[in-house]
Amino acid sequence: MSNDLLKVKDLSIQYRTDEGIVRAVDMMTFEVSKGETLGIVGETGAGKTTTALGIMQLVPDPPGEIVKGEIIFNGENLLEKTNEQMRKVRGKKISMIFQDPMTSLNPVMTTEEQIAEVIILHEKVSEKEAYEKARDMLETVGIPRERGKEFPHQFSGGMRQRVVIAIALACNPELLIADEPTTALDVTIQAQVLKLMKRLKTEFDTSMILITHDLGVVANICDKVAIMYTGYVVEYAKIRDLYTDPLHPYTQGLFGSIPSIDEDEERLNPIKGLMPEPTEVPEGCPFNPRCPKVMDICRSVLPIRYEAKEGHFVNCHLYYDHNETEK
Amino acid sequence: MPDFKSADNLIEVKNLKKYFKTKKGMLHAVDDVNFFIKEGETLGLVGESGCGKSTTGRAVLRLLEPTAGEVLFEGKNIVDFSFREMREARKNMQIIFQDPYASLNPRMSLGQIIAEPLLINKVFKDRLKVTERVKELMDTVGLTPRLLNAYPHELDGGRRQRVGVARALALNPKFIVQDEPVSALDVSIQAQILNLMQDLQDEFGLTYLFISHDLSVVKHVSDRIAVMYLGKIVELSEYGSMFRDPLHPYTQALLSAIPVPKMDVPDNMIILEGDVPSPVNPPEGCRFYGRCRYRKDLCKEKTPELLEHEPERYAACHFVNEIREKQN
Numbered sequence: 001m002s003n004d005l006l007k008v009k010d011l012s013i014q015y016r017t018d019e020g021i022v023r024a025v026d027m028m029t030f031e032v033s034k035g036e037t038l039g040i041v042g043e044t045g046a047g048k049t050t051t052a053l054g055i056m057q058l059v060p061d062p063p064g065e066i067v068k069g070e071i072i073f074n075g076e077n078l079l080e081k082t083n084e085q086m087r088k089v090r091g092k093k094i095s096m097i098f099q100d101p102m103t104s105l106n107p108v109m110t111t112e113e114q115i116a117e118v119i120i121l122h123e124k125v126s127e128k129e130a131y132e133k134a135r136d137m138l139e140t141v142g143i144p145r146e147r148g149k150e151f152p153h154q155f156s157g158g159m160r161q162r163v164v165i166a167i168a169l170a171c172n173p174e175l176l177i178a179d180e181p182t183t184a185l186d187v188t189i190q191a192q193v194l195k196l197m198k199r200l201k202t203e204f205d206t207s208m209i210l211i212t213h214d215l216g217v218v219a220n221i222c223d224k225v226a227i228m229y230t231g232y233v234v235e236y237a238k239i240r241d242l243y244t245d246p247l248h249p250y251t252q253g254l255f256g257s258i259p260s261i262d263e264d265e266e267r268l269n270p271i272k273g274l275m276p277e278p279t280e281v282p283e284g285c286p287f288n289p290r291c292p293k294v295m296d297i298c299r300s301v302l303p304i305r306y307e308a309k310e311g312h313f314v315n316c317h318l319y320y321d322h323n324e325t326e327k
Numbered sequence: 328m329p330d331f332k333s334a335d336n337l338i339e340v341k342n343l344k345k346y347f348k349t350k351k352g353m354l355h356a357v358d359d360v361n362f363f364i365k366e367g368e369t370l371g372l373v374g375e376s377g378c379g380k381s382t383t384g385r386a387v388l389r390l391l392e393p394t395a396g397e398v399l400f401e402g403k404n405i406v407d408f409s410f411r412e413m414r415e416a417r418k419n420m421q422i423i424f425q426d427p428y429a430s431l432n433p434r435m436s437l438g439q440i441i442a443e444p445l446l447i448n449k450v451f452k453d454r455l456k457v458t459e460r461v462k463e464l465m466d467t468v469g470l471t472p473r474l475l476n477a478y479p480h481e482l483d484g485g486r487r488q489r490v491g492v493a494r495a496l497a498l499n500p501k502f503i504v505q506d507e508p509v510s511a512l513d514v515s516i517q518a519q520i521l522n523l524m525q526d527l528q529d530e531f532g533l534t535y536l537f538i539s540h541d542l543s544v545v546k547h548v549s550d551r552i553a554v555m556y557l558g559k560i561v562e563l564s565e566y567g568s569m570f571r572d573p574l575h576p577y578t579q580a581l582l583s584a585i586p587v588p589k590m591d592v593p594d595n596m597i598i599l600e601g602d603v604p605s606p607v608n609p610p611e612g613c614r615f616y617g618r619c620r621y622r623k624d625l626c627k628e629k630t631p632e633l634l635e636h637e638p639e640r641y642a643a644c645h646f647v648n649e650i651r652e653k654q655n
Contacts, residue, residue, distance in 0.1 A: 043513035156602040186375035191584035216586030257518035259547030270518030
């Protein structure tokens with residue numbers, strides 16, 4: 001498709017550790033079109049943040065390494081770019097919001113300085129203009145412009161996250177990667193930030209990748225979603241398809257684990273067992289030891305991506321085999 | 328103050344206050360809090376960070392000495408207890424902490440951690456019996472006895488939290504405060520621990536005070552829920568009626584702000600303006616005044632009391648009925 005802003009294909013990222021090679025991200029494939037928001041969902045250690053760092057080429061090397069794949073952004077493969085060229089992309093065309101607003105700001109710089117810094121770096125403007133634009137950005141995210149003279153410690157958590165968003169959007173990027181942007185925030189403050197992000201999405205037509213473990217946040221803001229488990233995307237679909245008809249047993253397990261707000265359930269249906277150690281991912285389907293529908297084939301063969309329904313991809317033998325026998 | 332007197336109450340908390348001295352003035356972490364917990368039930372205590380819910384949990388156990396107020400456990404005010412009496416009382420009152428990484432001593436094996444309460448209280452003369460009991464406890468919480476000599480760093484978060492649960496159960500308590508017991512865990516593990524706590528409650532008839540910021544979790548585990556805002560309880564009621572029809576404007580906003588993991592949920596989020604104000608030297612009047620959509624002059628002048636508006640449904644707001652009429 002031509003309107004794909006970002007196309008990630010077969011991306012594989014590994015970390016070399018003393019315990020062995022960790023395949024943090026394996027054979028990851030997804031697309032983000034203009035103005036679209038993709039949610040990447042998974043539990044701790046699923047490879048969500050590594051994916052984001054991979055796109056930005058900020059994977060710490062060593063021990064990390066992008067071993068395979070393509071990251072096509074606006075028709076260019078980012079993996080073929082030099083460091084110098086990448087620096088022009090980061091913060092300008094692609095920017096990132098990190099999880100913890102407490103640590104992602106510089107404590108000894110005023111907020112307007114931090115926003116202006118990005119603008120001066122990427123745009124041909126005078127310092128004065130940059131500061132003016134920085135204060136405009138503060139207003140865009142709902143902070144009075146006078147507060148640009150203040151330091152991060154003078155802001156609350158929710159406001160700090162707004163400053164981080166202002167920095168990320170200062171150069172009007174085409175793609176915004178937000179890594180758990182609301183996880184550290186209280187629910188009423190989270191509601192404020194989500195509303196702001198939705199507004200900015202429509203106002204600036206920015207494409208977004210939202211990394212989260214919260215399926216509620218995804219339902220609220222995303223158009224598509226990829227569910228990750230031990231470095232693999234196990235299911236990838238439009239949100240409506242995924243929420244109304246989750247196919248992968250892991251996705252079903254995630255939904256079964258969340259207590260419902262509007263219905264009464266006596267007991268939760270958690271996924272049994274634990275996520276495997278990253279160096280000891282089982283043979284075959286990585287989910288097989290925990291899967292309630294495990295079959296013999298799952299223990300030996302890694303399921304490949306399969307389009308179970310139009311635009312609804314799942315990596316699971318249940319659907320693949322089913323289809324084979326029907327044919 | 329509402330009259331909570333009932334024979335079924337295991338815990339009654341009356342006018343509980345906990346203030347901290349800070350450079351800027353008195354920090355009113357818990358300010359005149361009243362609630363009760365019936366035997367065998369779970370009271371959920373929700374609120375956003377800094378609202379005083381953890382301080383309340385600790386003050387109830389006297390892990391923090393209350394500034395004022397009473398905590399009645401089986402009708403006796405434990406705030407007046409001597410050190411020795413308190414040690415005896417604590418056998419029945421235990422706590423599970425939020426962070427399973429920080430609440431276990433890294434230099435003790437699981438066996439030692441779980442045995443510690445048994446040894447301190449000299450429950451068994453025979454050391455073999457201690458080990459036997461530890462193994463039994465590990466089995467109860469779903470830990471294999473093989474881990475008896477393992478150390479906390481060898482375990483994942485979910486198993487560590489199980490150790491915390493086993494330790495809390497060691498003395499057969501009646502009452503357990505759970506302070507954000509699943510917040511540090513991934514959802515699939517969180518569900519396992521919640522189910523475990525539910526099974527233990529059924530099996531041993533435990534009474535819980537469940538503290539959390541996660542409303543869907545609180546709703547799932549609680550019989551009744553208390554909502555805290557800036558050191559005060561603003562609403563206390565049975566979970567179903569609270570979620571169907573919250574009385575206090577803060578509860579309404581809080582419940583509306585939860586993102587629901589479903590399609591076609593109407594977007595009725597009530598977005599509160601601003602942040603929670605500072606609990607240092609709070610002014611007279613309703614604490615929610617600055618962020619409330621329905622505020623009036625009276626709210627600034629007079630602190631609303633927690634009153635019973637319907638049977639067993641308490642709210643601290645001057646205009647509960649007016650707001651309801653407006654909404655209908």
